[in-house]
Amino acid sequence: MIFVTGGAGFIGSNFVLDWLGQSDEGVVNLDKLTYAGNLDNLASLQDDPRHLFVRGDICDGALVLALLNQHRPRAIVHFAAESHVDRSIHGPAEFIATNVNGTFALLEAARAYWSALAGAEKDDFRFVHISTDEVYGSLGEHGAPFVETTAYAPNSPYSASKAASDHLVRAYFHTYGLPTVTTNCSNNYGPYQFPEKLIPLVMANALAGKPLPIYGDGGQIRDWLYVSDHCAAVRRALEAGRPGEVYNVGGWNEMRNIDVVHTLCDILDQAAPKAAGSYAGQIALVPDRPGHDRRYAVDAGKIQRELGWKPVETFDTGIRKTVQWYLDHQAWVAHVQSGAYLSWVEQNYANREVV
Template sequence: MILVTGGAGFIGSNFVLDWLTQSGEPVVNLDKLTYAGNLENLASLKGDARHVFVQGDIGDQTLVAGLLEKHKPRAVLHFAAESHVDRSIHGPDAFIQTNVVGTFQLLEAVRAYWASLEEPEKSAFRFLHVSTDEVYGSLGKEDPPFAETNRYEPNSPYSASKAASDHLVRAYHHTYGLPVLTTNCSNNYGPYHFPEKLIPLIIVNALAGKPLPVYGDGQQIRDWLYVGDHCSAIRRVLEAGRLGETYNVGGWNEQANLDVVKIVCGILDELQPRADGKRYAEQITFVKDRPGHDRRYAIDARKLERELGWKPAETFETGIRKTVKWYLANGDWVRNVQSGAYREWISRNYG
């Protein structure tokens, strides 16, 4: 049995589905079900005894302690986080509460549970913390990609809150001996991605005939990681990662935002052409850049490949095509997550 936090969100739900497909080991899934947590992501697991869903807050130590005592997981995988930079600019408080205070409360509950275990369960236990490359700050165009030894230079309330959570996890290992592992990933994309992020937003808006908003000049560069590859990396780190170590997970796929938008448009032109015969790229609209927008992220994932033999299976070309096809085939899911609150937020953020 493993316990997953945030397992109804984008990466978390993909991990739960992937985990049960690959291993079959039961999962306790704790998720608060904020706007980005969606039980529809897990609809295929309805009635599956291997999946136990609990709605709750990682900051509720009593709840977490009870789950740990009842289910006695051999590992806790911590995905739960507020994760959107734009939202952190408009409302940083939720990011501090969830990512910093929530992680602290979770660590306290897990530390007490781990301390109570007898051998060999105690030595076998793991706490895996899922984080982001954004904690390292921004790269210049010619700078080498982020390695695990890069210093932390977060530039947004989101990345600062994730940096703080990384530091807490590290401290709990060095101070208390808690057997932790940390992964810092690049930009994920794939199925079940909430359409506030670039790729799903572009797909959804393109199909609806709406403008495709691109910040600034669109030359912000990101390293794109297909979510299925991220899930396989996490499984591998959990299986064989060295205690207390950090592993950067990247896709070796650097792309400028504007190029990503144009690639998505080209795939849509091919798979679902506009009724008027025009190209989706004609809907591209440049909007005011967001405050403090980092120019480039890139991940050096060689440590993960060297130590654990992991490398991504998808190129950007194969992964983005799979992603567009998924959104075309799952219109009901998209419509169901586009609540009034979501539409209001998009309007406020992109003008």
């Protein structure tokens, strides 16, 4: 059995679904069910005895340790995190609480559990920590992609909180010997992503006839990673990653935000055409957010060389699958667009006049 935190969120739920689609090994899934945690993502597992869902907070060390002692997992895969930069700008306290304090509490529970193991159980145990490329800061337009030894330079409360969690994980390996593996991924996209992030937000707004808000000039560059490829990388890191090591996980798909949006509009024009005109006519440039990093890109060569992983999807294949999934799951989109989500959109975009 493995123990997954944040397994009702976007990446976590995709990981749990992929895991149980390929393995009979059970999953204990701990998720607090904040606004982005959604049990609808796991509806297909409702009657699956391999999946045990527990609603709880990683900050609750006593709960985590009790679950570990009860179910005796061979690994912890730690996805749980507050993850949206804009939300961290408006309210950083929650990011410190979950990403820093929560990871600390989880590490303490993991250390206590692991220390009590013996023999092969102790030797084989792993703590896989899922992090982000944003901890490395911002790249120039022509700078070499981030590698695992790039110095940290986080520029938002979100990335700073993830950097802190990475440092804690590193410290627990070097100080206590806890067998940790860290992955730093680029921008994920795909099914079940909460519609505050660029791709699902553009999809939802386009189909609703609303403006497609793009920060600044839309020239920010990101490396895009299809979520199933990310899940495969995490599985490989769990299987063969060396304790204490860090692996960057990227899609080798650098694109400007404005080009991503135009690509989405082009696909929607074909798959769900408007009565008149193109969805691109809804694009609206809005003032940039504070401290907006210009470019992220990771070099995923190490995980390919050492663990044999590389992405299967190109951006073209992945984005087409993503668009079709959202078109086929409009009920899911409508359900997650709750009052809390709409309040967030109002808070973040209402006072941004179109440029």
